[in-house]
Amino acid sequence: MTLFLKRDSLKPVFTVFFLILSIGFSGAEEKKTEKDTAKVASYDKFLADKELVGEGLFSVYKKDNDYFFEINDSLLGRDFLLAARVAQLSKTTKVEPGEMRKEPIWIRFSRNNEKLFMHKVVSDELADENDPIKRALDRIQMQPVFETFKIKSLNTDSSAAIIDVTKFLTAEIQGISPFNSKYKAGKLEPDATCIKMAQVFPKNVEVKTQMNYSNTTGNPFVIVMNRSFLLLPEKTMRPRYEDSRIGYFASSALFYTTNEIGVDSKKYIARFDIAPKKEDIEDYKAGKLVVPEKQIVYYYDNAFPEEWWPYIKAGIEDWQVAFEAIGFKDAIVGKPYPVDDPNFNPEDIRHSCIRYIASTKANSMGPRWIDPRSGEVLGGDVLWWHNVTQLLRDWRFVQCGAADPKARKRNPELEMLGEMVRYVIAHEIGHCLGLKHNMRASYAFPVDSLRSATFTQKYGTTPSIMDYARFNYIAQPGDEGIRFTPPNMGPYDIFAIKWGYQPIFEAETADDEKAILNQWILEKKDSLIYRYGDQQMGIAFDPAAQNEALGDNAIKASEYGSKNAQYIMKHLIEWTTEENDDFQYMTHMYEEVLKQYKRYIGHVCAYPGGVYRYQLVEGEEEYFQNPVSKARQQEALAWLFKELANQPSWMLNKEIERRIGSHKNELFKYQASVLDILMGGVVFQKLEMYHNEYSSAEYLNDLHKHIWEKTINGKKLNEFERHLQASYIHNLVKMAGAANGSKEKKESSSLASLTSGTSSKIQFLDNLVKPLVFAEIEKTKNLVNKNLRSKDAALKAHYKYLSLLLADY
Structure with a gap:
């Protein structure tokens, strides 16, 4: 969620969001004029032909297909949420039943004698009520009108106004519409759109609207939307501050004060x-x-x-x-x-x-x-x-x-x-x-412990149910008594609930809680099972916090996983086919095995240039970023190139290919994509910024060794190894850029494209890495030229092709 939070931990600030509504909409206190009164029907007369739907938060009335809310003045200025949820529809497309398509809207009401105004609260900036800066903040915090309703009638003492909400709840209103700007079912047909029902409760009103759409395809569309008006409590729960060392969703607001320089961003966690x-x-x-x-x-x-x-x-x-x-x-x-x-x-x-x-x-x-x-x-x-x-x-x-x-x-x-x-x-x-995902949790467990029946039956695959540690791919054929699933509830989860939910009676405000909450985390800091790691998107920066990974060593874990994938592939036909089967299921599972194997490769790809991250506070003798050791990075490279070169031996099963065709082209593409990652600018950027022990020069030298080891030793190459060498040279050329002063800008799948965004960043890598790249090109060119006289026709053609790729350098 991204709704903004109130600072109720600061008592003077607590009243900020309960102030009088925006300037210009305080008309509820104005005296009625004869002109005003003439425009509003008498209460009894207006209700004479209306049916009472229910009394509660609002009194709701209806006449035919029109619905009316009676809103008491005691609710003016109070805080509400207005939410819209999909209830039913004629066809699931990008909209599905049960979804709350957009976040609830924070609203308030005000009125004068003719109109009732629904305001949308949009401010995320706060100040102490007694701070002079509050006057400046007030000037930029008017609450805009979200919708205006003409008052149809007032009750006998003018303490409640009746409005017609039919048009509002049957029109396409941004924020409570079932669609967003990128997708729409067609044109709303007003004549076929109507309110179906309303329910009235003491704290909320629920209204269902059936909305019909037509479109040029001739396929009409209908959807039922449920709109909720929920009154928020006058006294709010005490918020709790976010801490980056434990994973909670949080919302924020800016707090202005003249007592400190700058603007403080306050973040409160989401919790019941x-x-x-x-x-x-x-x-x-x-x-x-x-x-x-x-x-x-x-x-x-x-x-x-x-x-x-x-x-x-x-x-x-x-x-x-x-x-x-x-x-x-x-x-x-x-x-x-x-x-x-x-x-x-x-x-x-x-x-x-x-x-x-x-x-x-x-x-x-x-x-x-x-x-x-x-x-x-x-x-x-x-x-x-x-x-x-x-x-x-x-x-x-x-x-x-x-x-x-x-x-x-x-x-x-x-x-x-x-x-x-x-x-x-x-x-x-x-x-x-x-709670957010905790992608670091499973890293707390030694890989081989996940082959232990005693350990897994007690702990499962991870210390947190919030991890993406699905099932136990470490366990090998013959391992008995293994638990294959995460725990029902892990120790991190229990601690996270304590940290977020345990009442702290000795604290009077959210600020007072901070020292206690910090101490709880510090008490657990030496145990890896309580560590938190945020979800990483794309190429992993921290190899300890990866999606779908198990154990404290991705190389060893992926080796076990790879063995299991090979075992499954040997038995795939046996386990996925039946008599007269058309092989759809087998094809599906073949592709799933490949996807899983790619995850194993991806986990190990996080080691080159990788940095373990540790969230800390002042007073701890830790480092925020700790580079992966040189030995572990070199071990990762050795494992990756072993896998990349040996894929054909188990992935290209002749009996499987006879039934569903070859996936060789996909394997070639994947092999090249892994090399793109290993030679990407992100890896070199991390090496240059964080790794004193393992330099970019050493890393390139190790890449060279693995790519050209068989060539150096005069051995034959399989087609995947030849493809790997060609992909390596393609990447070197792209990393080097245009040759011989050419003005042509060549696209790069590695260095330039992965570091684009600012010229300073590109220049930083150019100055440090490009000289190494040109040296590697020269070294590679010499090696290739030495092998142009190979007696093997396929190899000779291969090296001739590589030589042509390097001709301009």
Whole structure:
């Protein structure tokens, strides 16, 4: 989420977001004139032909297809969230049922005698109410009008206004529309669009609108949107400051003060408000387990197969262990959708639900929505797309099929499938609770420990359910009693819940909590199982925090993984075909094995130039960035080139090719792409910036050695080795740039393209690395020319081609 938070930890600031509404919209206090009154119908007369839908937050009335809200003046200036969720639709495209397409909008109301205004709160800047700078801030903090409604009637003492919300809730309004600017189903047809129903509760109002669209393809589209108006509490939860050493989603705002130079950015984590009831506080302090005042309830969709329900409930309630560790029992519970409650609406913003989406998409996610003033999680969802189970089956097959016969089945048994469902639900509930991925967790475990039945049965594959450490690809055929899945709840997860949720009664403000929270982290700093590593996108910078990786040594782990992939490939036909099978399933699993193998290669590619990152605070004698050792980088290169040269021996299985054709071209492309990474500007940039022990010159020399070892020793090359040498020269030429003063700008897949963005950065690498590249070209050219007289016709042609590639240098 990116909604902005309020500084309620600073008591004077706490009132900032509850000030009088924007200048120019305080008309509720103005006296009525005869002209004003004449434009507003009398209360009794106006309601005479209206049907009361319900009384609660607003009184809601209807006449035919028109809906009206009666908003009391006591709600003017109060904070609301306006949310829009997809309930139903005619066809899943880029919009799917259950999704809250956009973040809830923070709104307030004001009025004069003729109009009621809905304001959108957009400011993310705060100041102490008693600080002179607040006057300057007020001048840039007017709340713009999001929508204007003509008042249809006022109640007898003019303390409530009735407005017609029909047009607002049936039009395409930015922020509550089902579509964004990049995708739209067609033209909204107003005559076929209407409000279907409304539900009224003490703190919220829910309205469902059916919206019909036409388009030029002749395929009409209909969608039902649920809009929620939720009143936020007057007293907010105390926020808790973010800390980069533990993974929580957070939102931020800027705080101005004349007491300090500059502007301070405050970040508060997303978390539910878990606290003991007033009458239980003393028992809680005495160490007794108590039920929190606000219990977290997750409802699971009855569209899930009923045999899955126990596993879904278990995945939700696995988090009870973490809350019990800080004194709360039954803090989070799972329940099926109520079938005998007519008021239950899964789209109701108050209800947190696990939703089944009938779509071919293979994913799940756990979004949450928050009180923008404090970071309090008001609720969240787990979205489960249908093909998640296929994804889980595929991962289990390619990661564990060699060691676990149960993982080889096309349709896993319920026990195995349920175990995987439980894992995914627990992971997504963690996101709903505010936790981010912890990609460093699995690095805490030694690789060979994951082959131990005793260790894995106790700890699983990782110290955190929030890691991307799926299934145990380390275990080898013959290893017995192994647990193949992550833990139900890891020690990092339990600690993270303590850090984010445990009440700190001795602190009066969020600022007062900081020292205590810091001490909790420092107490765990020497244990790797409590380390946090943020998710890295693209090429990994820190090899200890990688997606889909297991263990503390990616080389050893990937070697085990590669052996398992080779074992599976030998048995692929046996495990994936049946009589009269058309090989679709076998083709799919062949491709999945290759994807998994590529992950193993990618994990090891993070070592060259890699840097381990450690988040620290002042007072610790650590380094933020610690280079991977020279020995480990050289070991990684040796393993990578061994794999790249030997792919054909097990990937190009003749019996598999007879059935589904050859994937040789894909392997050639992948081989070149790995070399692009190893010779990329990112690697050289890291080597030059962080590595004193291993220089760019030594690294290039080691690349040369692995590429040309067989050539130097006069040995024959297979076609993959020849392709590797040609790709190496292509990269050298691109890294060097245009030759002989040519003005032609050559595209680069390595140095230039990966370091583009600023001329200073390119110049930095040019000055330091390009001289090495030209030296390597000269060295390579001499070697190639020496082999132009090879007696092997294929090799002679190969070296002639390489010589031509280098002719301009």
